[in-house]
Amino acid sequence: MQFNSVGGLMASTSDLDRQIQQLRECKLITENEVKALCAKAREILIEESNVQCVDSPVTVCGDIHGQFFDLLKLFEVGGDVPDTNYLFLGDFVDRGYYSIETFLLLLALKVRYPDRITLIRGNHESRQITTVYGFYDECLRKYGSPLVWRQCTEIFDYLCLSAIIEDKIFCVHGGLSPHIETLDQIRTIDRKQEVPHEGPMCDLLWSDPEDTNGWGVSPRGAGFLFGADTVANFNRVNDLDLICRAHQLVMEGRRWHFNKTVLTVWSAPNYCYRCGNVAAIFKLDENLTQDFAIFEAAPQVSLRISLFRSRGFGLSSGRLGAGANCMWRPRSVCFLLRTRAQSFLLEVTLTII
Secondary structure (H helix, E strand, O other): OOOOEEOEEOOOOHHHHHOOOOHHHHOOOHHHHHHHHHHHHHHHHOOOEEEEEEEOOOEOOOEOOOOOOHHHHHHHHHHHOOOOOOEEEOOOOOOOHHHHHHHHHHHHHHHHHHOOEEEEEEOOOOOOHHHHOOOOHHHHHHHHHOHHHHHHHHHHOEEOOOOEEOOOOOOOOOOOOOOOOOOHHHHOOOOOOOOOOOHHHHHHHHOOOOOOOOOOOOOOOOOOOEEEHHHHHHHHHHOOOOOEOOOOOOOOOEEEEOOOOEEEEEEHHHHHOOOOEEEEEEEEEOOEEEEEEEOOOOOOHHHHHHHHHHHOOOOEOOOOOOOOOOOOOOOEEEEEEEEEEOEEEEHHHHEEO
């Protein structure tokens, strides 16, 4: 297997394997390698559906948010690619220290094993959101220019909007939309664009379940709150057993809603390196028998945070992460705190629940 020529660069399977190993070691690949990787990923992703069909057995994962060492822990717990078939429900970037390494590793695995890993889009796979919550700044700091950020955000536009496992389990980052009654309506959306401010595509990435009837206004400023009756109708019309989604921190890593017709999966342990939650992955065998694997934060991250503190890298107040100009207001209040130690810049996102 070979990539097409991009900028004079030819990458073979052995080159890709080397890049995957390099990324596993939390080492950046070059800007030209990122460009070539994104070009090949685009060729693969453009062929996938807005409702991508996924075979069982499969392991479903929620938000990662740049917590790279916790992603490695996830693979340790759930099995490595390609031995395990994975479905990731989006929000690969922002808030964690290693968004670029996290996204590039997942993208490289997608290119290397396209039938063994499915990546769908979360609300943070967005140009506007990533300029507020850290991914843009991280790319600028690590590569010295916004070019890698632009390459990655272009790939965001090609990610699937949802997936369906064995025609019975609908998987999406956020939730349902009052503009969508059938899966076929999702299939007709033009996804190759920045996430709109409103409408069905926005709702799929932003909505949340709520103990209410019908539809409600979301405090996030985008998407909707949807109740048990809307879920029952959607599942009946589309002959579904379950809606599996991510998007919300749950301290126990997973949470059932509406008599087990909706499941929230969260896969970023000790979210933002301070929340103290465990993470979960949702495992389905060939008969769709359900199981969970629960895991805690990787020790490397804890050691890294302790090291920062022991060296006296104190925190000083900085800019508000969710500014007045942001069109989406998060449910939590996030502050981006910055400190400089010589030429080193440490960014920590604190989420006040």
